[in-house]
Amino acid sequence: MVDLSVRIGDITLQNPIQPASGAFSWEYADVIDLNRLGALVAKTICREPRVGNPTPRMAETEAGIIQSIGLPGKGIQYFLDNIVPEYAKFEPPLVVSVSSESIEDFAALATELSVPDVDVIECNISCPTRNTTGGNFALQEEHTKEVMSAIRAATDKPVWAKLSPNAGDIVSIALAAEEAGADALAIANTFLSLKIRTDNFRPALGNKFGGMVSPALKPIVLRMVYQVAKAVKIPIVGIGGVTKAEDVVEYMLAGASAVGIGYAGFRNPTALTTIIDDLEAWCENRGIERVSDLIGAVRDDDMETDTLAAASASV
Numbered sequence: 001m002v003d004l005s006v007r008i009g010d011i012t013l014q015n016p017i018q019p020a021s022g023a024f025s026w027e028y029a030d031v032i033d034l035n036r037l038g039a040l041v042a043k044t045i046c047r048e049p050r051v052g053n054p055t056p057r058m059a060e061t062e063a064g065i066i067q068s069i070g071l072p073g074k075g076i077q078y079f080l081d082n083i084v085p086e087y088a089k090f091e092p093p094l095v096v097s098v099s100s101e102s103i104e105d106f107a108a109l110a111t112e113l114s115v116p117d118v119d120v121i122e123c124n125i126s127c128p129t130r131n132t133t134g135g136n137f138a139l140q141e142e143h144t145k146e147v148m149s150a151i152r153a154a155t156d157k158p159v160w161a162k163l164s165p166n167a168g169d170i171v172s173i174a175l176a177a178e179e180a181g182a183d184a185l186a187i188a189n190t191f192l193s194l195k196i197r198t199d200n201f202r203p204a205l206g207n208k209f210g211g212m213v214s215p216a217l218k219p220i221v222l223r224m225v226y227q228v229a230k231a232v233k234i235p236i237v238g239i240g241g242v243t244k245a246e247d248v249v250e251y252m253l254a255g256a257s258a259v260g261i262g263y264a265g266f267r268n269p270t271a272l273t274t275i276i277d278d279l280e281a282w283c284e285n286r287g288i289e290r291v292s293d294l295i296g297a298v299r300d301d302d303m304e305t306d307t308l309a310a311a312s313a314s315v
């Protein structure tokens with residue numbers, strides 16, 4: 001029997017598999033047993049009802065999808081009254097995701113979301129189709145520090161910072177979030193992208209730019225998780241391109257304590273529970289008794305850390 005449990009700060013997850021925000025809802029209970037998941041993660045909620053971005057909101061590419069949904073939702077009051085109770089019917093901890101364009105409102109929302117049925121507040125400071133001063137705080141160290149400090153002061157709940165792969169130096173953003181008091185980091189949101197139609201010469205998405213999701217991006221996010229894990233002490237949830245148990249293992253070896261899964265659940269709604277089963281079998285076959293032993297267990301001690309120096313070393 002493999003112990004699949006992992007800890008993210010004070011929260012214990014029964015296994016490291018959780019859905020990614022925006023790619024999941026309690027309605028998945030029609031298809032999979034939600035009580036098997038490590039955590040439940042709700043779609044990002046904002047204060048006011050939002051209709052979302054102009055259509056089309058999704059476009060296919062050869063290597064994945066680009067999307068610009070625009071955080072549609074019915075606002076925080078509806079969320080608290082109607083959606084939190086839906087999630088509360090299930091056992092795994094509930095991670096709510098929140099976003100705002102102003103620091104003050106972000107902090108106020110964190111306070112309002114601090115109700116008993118909410119276990120974690122994930123701060124979506126990285127929505128790729130927002131500009132830096134409009135909610136995409138995770139592009140700049142200072143903005144990250146300011147918003148995460150305000151949120152930290154506004155709630156006693158664990159707060160996770162969802163970072164952006166579009167930041168120039170994600171390690172310094174991660175350090176800023178840690179310094180501001182984040183309990184964990186979710187790495188990462190989607191990659192800012194563009195598709196142009198060749199039939200009418202127009203951008204394929206109504207909002208022009210979108211966030212790309214694809215298994216092809218996993219090595220890039222994995223590299224980010226690896227680099228951030230070497231720099232911070234707080235746990236990391238690796239999110240990007242997970243489609244199978246070995247991807248979870250890779251993220252954990254790189255230093256993640258858990259993973260979030262979006263895209264794979266669109267392709268196959270039973271992917272999350274299949275990956276839990278496969279991860280258990282993967283560990284069992286190798287005599288690994290605790291999946292948490294994989295966290296940061298990449299064997300690289302004997303390798304040159306400065307890759308530029310390694311590349312210039314004489315052969």
Ligand SMILES: Cc1cc2nc3c(=O)[nH]c(=O)nc-3n(C[C@H](O)[C@H](O)[C@H](O)COP(=O)(O)O)c2cc1C
Nearest residue numbers: 020021022044124188189213239240241261262263
């Ligand atoms: C349709 C769609 C909607 C998304 N909505 C949100 C969202 O509301 N909040 C958020 O933080 N991330 C959102 N994301 C990003 C995912 O949570 C995740 O970071 C990203 O898809 C990468 O993981 P994946 O490769 O497993 O899909 C969304 C992604 C998709 C595809």
